[in-house]
Structures are given as structure tokens and as C-alpha cells.
Amino acid sequence: MFPKKPTDSSTTHQHSFDESRWVNNVRKSLDAELEEHPLEQVAVSIFTVPKALMCTHRDSYTPQRVSVGPYHCLKPELHETERYKLTIARKFRNNSKSFRFHDLVEKLQSLEVKIRACYHKYIALNEETLLWIMAIDSSFLIEFLKVYYGFGKVETLINRVGHNEILRDDPKTENNPYLGFIYTSFQERATFISHGNTARHAKDLGDLKLAQICGTIAADEKRHETAYTKIVEKLFEIDADGTILGLADMMKKKISMPAHLMYDGQDDNLFEHFSTVAQRLGVYTAKDYADILEFLVERWNVETLSGLSSEGHKAQDFVCGLPARIRKIEERAQGRAKEAAKNVPFSWIFGREIRA
């Protein structure tokens, strides 16, 4: 399909210049203009950040975790998340039965000159590299938006493999201390519960040392929970309206656990499989998620807050009704999960298969 060309990945981010590639691209652009698609009809739509802005906050205008498109794609510091991008692109392919990346790349060939024309900056990539970036990134974006905005599945409450990493690994607290302390209150209680449950399992199965270790961690997490919930209690005291709005906001975005980034170099859906097993064994479940919220609502006396604005009242109603709604979703999801159960090998127990 493509003539064999050397793929010089290191040149892109450093903008070192490949003359033959440049001549090749310019020649193609000129030839394309003679055909039916005059390039002046293709407006530049993907601009570089003006230097003046770049000088003020370089990091704000440079991808820190994941890149989309050819400008930053091959930067070594983003390689870590390229894996997640590929995982998500692969999911897109698996969900679309007849879809093949090679076919898409082939179709994009006729658009190559137009694609380049959309970019403000000269793209120092060869044809094959550029088209593969387009194919992977577009599949990734479609699947990402589908999952991120496809609410209603209980999996999205706890199992978003890599998606938060894409969102700068941000638990969606937006540098807002209200959201930050609400998130940590929830998350510390979740880890307290899951380690406590693991300790119980270990004890039941006769591994007393492991039970002791998990118990110690659980006790530690409990102390963290106490600290953070006290801070939020104080926030409710001094700014009930702002805090209830923050709590509702955080719960709408859903709380995801930091472990979603784990990877063993083998299983692209490792966290998904791991959390399915954790759910089945009762280590950390969607019921726990609802229980934690119910606990915090009671801990912070959310139901009896008074003097709220109309927005605050709405947020209060939303938060107080949410545990019951999560439980309903959970019941439906449990039924579906049973039907979809399959055996999955886990590398850390030497490939032994576990029902997930």
C-alpha cells in the first residue's frame, strides 16, 4: 500500500528537517491543486498557539498526558498514555464488527493533502505515519466520547480504564478545594472499606499475616477519611451552599478510584477485569459506592441543611436521592454482569483464570 519509507519518529517533536519529505509533501500539494480539489478552499482550522500566549503558560498549551493529532503525538513523555489511546482505539474497532484500521488508513490516503492543509504548522511526518495517527486518534476520540458521555451503565461509575488519565488523571476536582476534599472523603472511605473486606477474606481463608497487613492499611485509611470528612464538615458550616453544590457536582462527575491506571503489560482491560472480580467477591462493589454516599450524606447532615439558595436546594435533593438511584442501577447491572461472566487470566497469579 505504501512505499517503504523510513519512519523517523524522533524528528517530529524536535522539528528537525527532512528535506526529501518536505519536497515530497510540497510536490503532492501542488499536484493536488491541479486536480478537482483546489487547496485554497481548505481553510486552516488547526492553529498553533501564538508565541505570546505560549510564553506565559507553556504547560497550559502543551499536552501533558495525551495528545490528539500530529503536533505532539510522538513526544516521548506522552508515550505512557499512547498505550491507553491504543487500548481505547482497539475497543472502538472491536465494537465495530467490520471495521479495520488498515481500511481506514487506505481511505484516508486520498485525503492526505487536505489533512495537511488544515494544519497551521508544517507537519514533518511521512504519509504513512500521519494517516495512522489520524486513524488511531479519530477512533480513540469517538470511543472516548462515547464512553465518557454514555452514562447509565454502572461500569462507568468505577471502571473507566484510562479515561481519567486522558483527563489529566484529574479526579475532576478542578483545583477546587471543595471538590478536592469531597473527593478525598469519598475515596478514603472507599479504600478503608475495600482493604477491610480484603482483610476479612484473608482471615477467612487462613492468611493471618495478609489479614493483619490489610487491616493496618484499612485503619490508616479510616484516619484519612476522618480528617477529610472533618474538613468538609467545616466547609458545610461556613458555606453550606457552596459545599452542597460541590458535592452534587462531584457526584454527577462520579468518583473513580486511582487504581484504574494499573497495567501488567499484558491485559489492556486489567482494571476492568480486576474490579469485576472485586465486585463479585464483595471487596468493593457498586453497593459500597451507594453506601459511602449515604454515609457521607448522614455524616454531613445534608438532609437537614437550611438557608440554601434554590440551586442549593436542587443539589440537596439530587444528592439525597442518589444512593437509591445507584442501587437500582446496580441491581440491573448485576444481572447483566452474570450473563456476561467469562474467565480471565491474571498475570500476578501466574496466568490462572478467574471468573470476571
Ligand SMILES: [Fe+2]
Ligand atoms: Fe488514604
